[in-house]
Amino acid sequence: MDELNYLITEHLKCSKIYEENAPWVIKNSNIGGRGLFANRDIEIGEVIYRDNAIILGPRSSMLCPMVCVSCYSQENLYPCSRNCGLPICSEKCENSDVHFQECQLLVGWKRECLYQEINSSLMKCLTPIRSLLLADNKKLLLNLLKSHHGAQHGYEVDILKGKLGLNFKEEEENLMRLTCTVLDANSFEVTVGNEEGRSGLRGLYPLSSLMNHSCSPNTMHNFDKHRNMIVKAAVFIEKGQELFHSYTRLIWGTPVRRTHLERTKHFFCTCSRCNDPTEFGTNISGIVCQKCGDVALPLYDSESHVEWKCATCKFVLSNDKVCLLFRVLGSRVSQFDECDDVEEILKFLKRQIRNYLPPSNQISIELKYRLVWILGHNPKYLWNDLSDDLLKEKEEICRELLKLLEMLRAGQSKMRGLILYELYRCMQEWKRRYRLADDHRALLEEAKEILKDDVNAPKEIQNVTAWIHRHVHDEYTKQFINNIV
Ligand SMILES: C[S@@+](CC[C@H](N)C(=O)[O-])C[C@H]1O[C@@H](n2cnc3c(N)ncnc32)[C@H](O)[C@@H]1O
Numbered sequence: 378m379d380e381l382n383y384l385i386t387e388h389l390k391c392s393k394i395y396e397e398n399a400p401w402v403i404k405n406s407n408i409g410g411r412g413l414f415a416n417r418d419i420e421i422g423e424v425i426y427r428d429n430a431i432i433l434g435p436r437s438s439m440l441c442p443m444v445c446v447s448c449y450s451q452e453n454l455y456p457c458s459r460n461c462g463l464p465i466c467s468e469k470c471e472n473s474d475v476h477f478q479e480c481q482l483l484v485g486w487k488r489e490c491l492y493q494e495i496n497s498s499l500m501k502c503l504t505p506i507r508s509l510l511l512a513d514n515k516k517l518l519l520n521l522l523k524s525h526h527g528a529q530h531g532y533e534v535d536i537l538k539g540k541l542g543l544n545f546k547e548e549e550e551n552l553m554r555l556t557c558t559v560l561d562a563n564s565f566e567v568t569v570g571n572e573e574g575r576s577g578l579r580g581l582y583p584l585s586s587l588m589n590h591s592c593s594p595n596t597m598h599n600f601d602k603h604r605n606m607i608v609k610a611a612v613f614i615e616k617g618q619e620l621f622h623s624y625t626r627l628i629w630g631t632p633v634r635r636t637h638l639e640r641t642k643h644f645f646c647t648c649s650r651c652n653d654p655t656e657f658g659t660n661i662s663g664i665v666c667q668k669c670g671d672v673a674l675p676l677y678d679s680e681s682h683v684e685w686k687c688a689t690c691k692f693v694l695s696n697d698k699v700c701l702l703f704r705v706l707g708s709r710v711s712q713f714d715e716c717d718d719v720e721e722i723l724k725f726l727k728r729q730i731r732n733y734l735p736p737s738n739q740i741s742i743e744l745k746y747r748l749v750w751i752l753g754h755n756p757k758y759l760w761n762d763l764s765d766d767l768l769k770e771k772e773e774i775c776r777e778l779l780k781l782l783e784m785l786r787a788g789q790s791k792m793r794g795l796i797l798y799e800l801y802r803c804m805q806e807w808k809r810r811y812r813l814a815d816d817h818r819a820l821l822e823e824a825k826e827i828l829k830d831d832v833n834a835p836k837e838i839q840n841v842t843a844w845i846h847r848h849v850h851d852e853y854t855k856q857f858i859n860n861i862v
């Protein structure tokens with residue numbers, strides 16, 4: 378533990394983000410392995426620490442779009458002129474430190490097989506290659522992090538060797554394989570880009586790698602423009618409590634979260650939310666009982682066996698039948714990915730699925746969340762063009778989602794920040810249409826508080842805070858302006 382603590386401290390110091398007396402400490406956790414703990418009371422919204430990635434790069438997923446391997450832009454990509462096969466977007470990126478070194482490595486690995494075109498498989502397998510360029514103390518740190526075992530981890534190295542025929546040394550292969558297993562256990566998705574094109578990178582943040590999971594986490598995180606991770610308290614955290622973040626989405630129901638955690642992180646979650654079939658009274662995993670019309674909830678009698686039981690009439694439905702129902706509804710929902718037809722989505726939500734799912738079910742919630750991003754944003758549904766009925770619809774959905782997050786005890790989550798801001802914009806639109814007086818500043822203030830240092834936050838919030846940072850240097854004036862903008 379001492380060595381880990383030392384190496385992490387050095388890493389944070391070297392990244393110039395180390396804070397003396399920061400409120401975290403590394404200790405053994407009852408949950409398993411090591412964890413992070415509060416070494417004093419931490420106020421809601423307080424920054425607990427900042428972390429910097431020791432490895433950052435493209436994700437290996439099929440869905441990962443092509444990005445410049447230096448600045449991660451998706452625009453003006455061309456193959457590196459040294460024929461390494463990686464996409465870059467400018468001379469500056471081509472000659473950046475990070476790319477120049479990996480380029481030399483790749484070109485050295487197989488001279489007769491240089492790529493004049495962009496090779497997308499190579500780009501998707503680049504992140505583990507980057508571990509070869511780490512300084513020795515970062516390699517030591519990598520070695521101390523949790524790794525996953527199993528045939529599914531390390532396929533990137535198989536692609537580099539097999540499909541791409543690259544020829545590296547055994548010790549290089551071993552380090553890349555280790556890196557894949559460490560990345561799979563610990564990496565975070567880092568979103569880059571703007572409204573026109575976003576993509577996800579994976580980053581290995583060593584301090585955050587020590588944080589265990591809870592489905593009702595007490596921290597939230599976002600990324601600043603330097604891709605530092607900023608971890609904040611989502612709720613008040615008492616001295617001695619373990620710090621948790623969520624490895625899944627908050628609005629997924631228990632069976633979906635548990636399956637995801639088992640597949641990707643190899644553990645069965647037994648947190649208080651998972652152990653409560655109602656999930657704190659939200660019934661987010663519930664289905665409509667086909668016998669009495671009340672809600673049936675998932676009941677686990679072992680890690681691998683779940684069935685759905687109605688609390689009122691005790692009717693039981695097998696997991697197979699429920700999975701079939703979710704598959705059918707899920708495929709209908711995925712058709713909405715291509716069409717942003719609000720009338721169709723509302724018809725589906727209000728009429729078609731009502732016989733199968735209660736309004737609080739995860740599928741309904743995901744669709745409502747999607748509506749939040751269509752109404753007011755999609756070119757067919759811009760704020761000015763929304764009918765009063767659709768504006769009301771959006772306002773009600775925002776309020777419903779905020780209530781749900783409160784019931785899930787999610788505290789100051791990023792999702793709360795985004796929905797608060799969307800609700801604020803609804804209220805501004807009502808104000809504009811009917812010349813109302815109330816400007817609902819409290820909604821904007823809280824959204825700003827949650828999202829202020831998030832590089833992906835809505836422009837309005839970022840612009841305000843960025844301007845203040847650039848132009849105002851004394852705290853009193855900063856606070857004054859923060860209160861009036
Ligand atoms: C990112 S690591 C967390 C730090 C880890 N405990 C360590 O010692 O390095 C993720 C791994 O920690 C364990 N873990 C995290 N949260 C857990 C939980 N709620 N229940 C059981 N195991 C958990 C699992 O083995 C998981 O794959």
